[in-house]
Amino acid sequence: MTDSTRLDVTDIQGFVLKGYNFPYARYLFLELLHARDAQIFIGQVLQYLTTGERWDKKPITTVNIAFTHRGLLSLELPEPTLLSFPVEFQQGMRARGDILYDTGKNSPEHWDPIWRENRVHVWLAVNAQTSAALDHQCNVLLQMMDQTRGAKLLQPQDASAVFIDGKPTSKEHFGYTDGFGNPDFKGAERNCVPGQGKLTMDGNWEALATGEFLLGYADESGELPVAPIPHLLARNGTFMVYRKMHQNVATFRNFLEEQGRVYPGGKEKLASKFVGRWRDGTPAEISPDHPDPAVVADNDRNTNFTYGNDLNGLHCPLGAHIRRGNPRDAFGFNGELVNRRRIMRRGLPYGAYVPEGLPVRDEDEHGIIFMALNASLFRQFEFVQQQWIEYGNDLHQGNDKDLVIGNHGGQGKCVLQGTADPQNPPFLCANLPNFVQLRGGDYFFVPSLTALQMMASGTVDPR
Amino acid sequence: MANQSGHIYGLTILSPILESNRLDICHATELRWYLASLPRNHTSPFAQVSSTHFARLVVMDDVVFVGAPAREEHLKSRYLVFETNFDGDLNRYLTRMAVEIPELVNSVWKHCVGYPGLADPNAFIAYMKKCQIETTFFFADVNDKTVQQNLKALQVQSALSRFVERNQGKPASEVQKSFGVLLKRLAEAPDPLPGGIDSEKTAAEDRPYDR
Numbered sequence: 001m002t003d004s005t006r007l008d009v010t011d012i013q014g015f016v017l018k019g020y021n022f023p024y025a026r027y028l029f030l031e032l033l034h035a036r037d038a039q040i041f042i043g044q045v046l047q048y049l050t051t052g053e054r055w056d057k058k059p060i061t062t063v064n065i066a067f068t069h070r071g072l073l074s075l076e077l078p079e080p081t082l083l084s085f086p087v088e089f090q091q092g093m094r095a096r097g098d099i100l101y102d103t104g105k106n107s108p109e110h111w112d113p114i115w116r117e118n119r120v121h122v123w124l125a126v127n128a129q130t131s132a133a134l135d136h137q138c139n140v141l142l143q144m145m146d147q148t149r150g151a152k153l154l155q156p157q158d159a160s161a162v163f164i165d166g167k168p169t170s171k172e173h174f175g176y177t178d179g180f181g182n183p184d185f186k187g188a189e190r191n192c193v194p195g196q197g198k199l200t201m202d203g204n205w206e207a208l209a210t211g212e213f214l215l216g217y218a219d220e221s222g223e224l225p226v227a228p229i230p231h232l233l234a235r236n237g238t239f240m241v242y243r244k245m246h247q248n249v250a251t252f253r254n255f256l257e258e259q260g261r262v263y264p265g266g267k268e269k270l271a272s273k274f275v276g277r278w279r280d281g282t283p284a285e286i287s288p289d290h291p292d293p294a295v296v297a298d299n300d301r302n303t304n305f306t307y308g309n310d311l312n313g314l315h316c317p318l319g320a321h322i323r324r325g326n327p328r329d330a331f332g333f334n335g336e337l338v339n340r341r342r343i344m345r346r347g348l349p350y351g352a353y354v355p356e357g358l359p360v361r362d363e364d365e366h367g368i369i370f371m372a373l374n375a376s377l378f379r380q381f382e383f384v385q386q387q388w389i390e391y392g393n394d395l396h397q398g399n400d401k402d403l404v405i406g407n408h409g410g411q412g413k414c415v416l417q418g419t420a421d422p423q424n425p426p427f428l429c430a431n432l433p434n435f436v437q438l439r440g441g442d443y444f445f446v447p448s449l450t451a452l453q454m455m456a457s458g459t460v461d462p463r
Numbered sequence: 464m465a466n467q468s469g470h471i472y473g474l475t476i477l478s479p480i481l482e483s484n485r486l487d488i489c490h491a492t493e494l495r496w497y498l499a500s501l502p503r504n505h506t507s508p509f510a511q512v513s514s515t516h517f518a519r520l521v522v523m524d525d526v527v528f529v530g531a532p533a534r535e536e537h538l539k540s541r542y543l544v545f546e547t548n549f550d551g552d553l554n555r556y557l558t559r560m561a562v563e564i565p566e567l568v569n570s571v572w573k574h575c576v577g578y579p580g581l582a583d584p585n586a587f588i589a590y591m592k593k594c595q596i597e598t599t600f601f602f603a604d605v606n607d608k609t610v611q612q613n614l615k616a617l618q619v620q621s622a623l624s625r626f627v628e629r630n631q632g633k634p635a636s637e638v639q640k641s642f643g644v645l646l647k648r649l650a651e652a653p654d655p656l657p658g659g660i661d662s663e664k665t666a667a668e669d670r671p672y673d674r
């Protein structure tokens with residue numbers, strides 16, 4: 001008997017199956033031109049495309065591609081196929097602004113022009129080990145665009161790991177170590193890491209259903225996710241949200257500094273309460289009183305915790321960033337209420353990193369490129385964003401939003417639960433500004449290799 | 464008793480809607496339009512019946528056939544569904560509806576079969592009880608506190624969080640003094656009006672902590 005969930009990794013884009021962990025990336029945002037030429041261009045990109053195949057040795061660069069609905073329209077996919085995509089993908093992220101609370105300072109009028117104008121058809125991503133390799137690979141792709149006349153570059157977006165002492169790190173601009181863990185799902189190559197799949201009744205962790213992250217497979221409810229027709233176009237593909245999130249670094253550092261002077265546990269402990277991790281990455285749930293490098297370094301421990309014994313938020317506040325993004329068992333029912341709300345995160349910082357203590361300005365170009373993959377943008381990403389990031393009721397936090405990335409507009413409030421211990425008192429942050437501001441983005445379909453071949457050859461047949 | 468959760472009463476009413484072929488607009492449609500025109504904020508008629516936690520009125524045309532293997536079934540009539548959670552006794556609540564919001568009651572139930580009007584409140588109560596079905600399930604947030612207790616608690620919570628925001632980190636004696644002022648202001652504050660402490664109507668007078 002063959003294992004029904006063993007995935008054909010050579011048919012799935014590598015970006016979907018693993019975080020590459022390369023220090024450099026450039027996301028080329030393209031407009032497709034005449035459909036026939038665009039098909040030829042896609043056919044040529046295919047030879048460079050990075051699949052989920054296991055690497056004996058890490059390549060120097062990777063190439064991946066994804067399309068907005070406008071992009072697929074421009075490729076002249078058959079109408080029945082175009083209309084069969086989930087509504088939220090057809091509408092695109094901008095049109096979903098009210099649902100996502102992309103309003104006020106996060107509304108499209110504050111976005112970069114390419115996103116305001118709704119012109120992006122293609123996300124063509126290159127990750128690289130060196131900046132020279134990045135330039136080289138991008139030039140090859142740009143030449144292909146010129147030769148085929150199938151696409152034109154609207155704008156590149158560079159991203160890169162934060163370098164400290166010449167070495168790439170997992171830090172982001174606010175100083176937190178980022179990128180711990182992603183949900184495990186069945187069929188993916190690696191073993192299930194404790195804390196990263198779903199909780200079993202006996203308190204262990206197992207992989208989530210494949211259909212939570214890939215189209216064409218059963219999801220946690222035993223159903224196939226909503227997907228376009230034909231099946232062959234959808235299978236082994238998924239959906240991605242791309243959000244460029246500008247970070248107001250000066251505002252955040254000043255806020256942390258000021259509040260850290262008032263908070264009796266001190267600045268770093270306060271920082272750990274905001275996110276649920278100390279800035280070195282130690283989970284507050286495991287080590288609420290001090291960072292613990294041994295935990296951070298241990299992959300069996302750094303994501304291996306639950307909130308069931310901390311329902312009052314004394315270790316990790318109820319509204320801390322990582323508790324919002326993935327509440328685990330915080331809502332009871334052994335964590336089952338979160339199993340259909342998981343997202344796979346990818347992303348890298350952009351802009352120059354300014355070390356703490358040096359002068360820094362909000363308006364300089366720095367932030368994080370947030371990308372998340374899921375089978376249903378509506379059920380997974382949009383739900384998490386609306387209910388858990390921009391609202392607090394499920395977490396018993398009323399109208400309060402995520403302190404770090406919430407769209408507060410100066411009115412935000414956040415309660416950090418505490419005890420009678422003078423070092424761990426309850427603390428309230430009020431009049432919160434936006435530490436993070438949206439600069440644009442969109443929803444993308446990340447096709448399988450089979451689907452890309454069909455698109456390149458004009459053989460997508462919905463009948 | 465299933466209609467009761469602690470001191471909260473859950474009333475569920477199904478009133479059959481009149482059918483008439485002679486009208487330009489059928490009763491159900493007219494009723495839907497009327498319901499859609501009702502305000503849902505603190506000016507809602509149910510804010511006047513101040514023991515109401517929440518109320519919901521909806522026109523139910525039929526049960527929806529979701530496809531095989533479900534069995535296709537139909538209701539004998541269209542129904543008005545009226546659900547409300549309130550404090551205290553059923554007779555008293557229905558009497559309050561008859562006395563305090565007669566216009567709403569008439570405008571809604573005139574579209575329903577057998578509605579006796581409000582001339583005799585006892586006839587109205589008897590009619591409603593005849594349409595009553597058992598409430599088997601309460602909204603998860605029902606907490607066995609009265610509307611006034613909940614509003615007051617929200618007022619205190621809101622005042623307290625502003626107090627903490629303004630006083631955390633200050634010396635204990637100063638905090639204690641301010642706390643005394645807060646308690647006094649809260650004690651003197653008028654009870655919040657139904658419809659929510661953040662409604663415009665109550666905003667100015669019910670936020671003693673803002674002064």
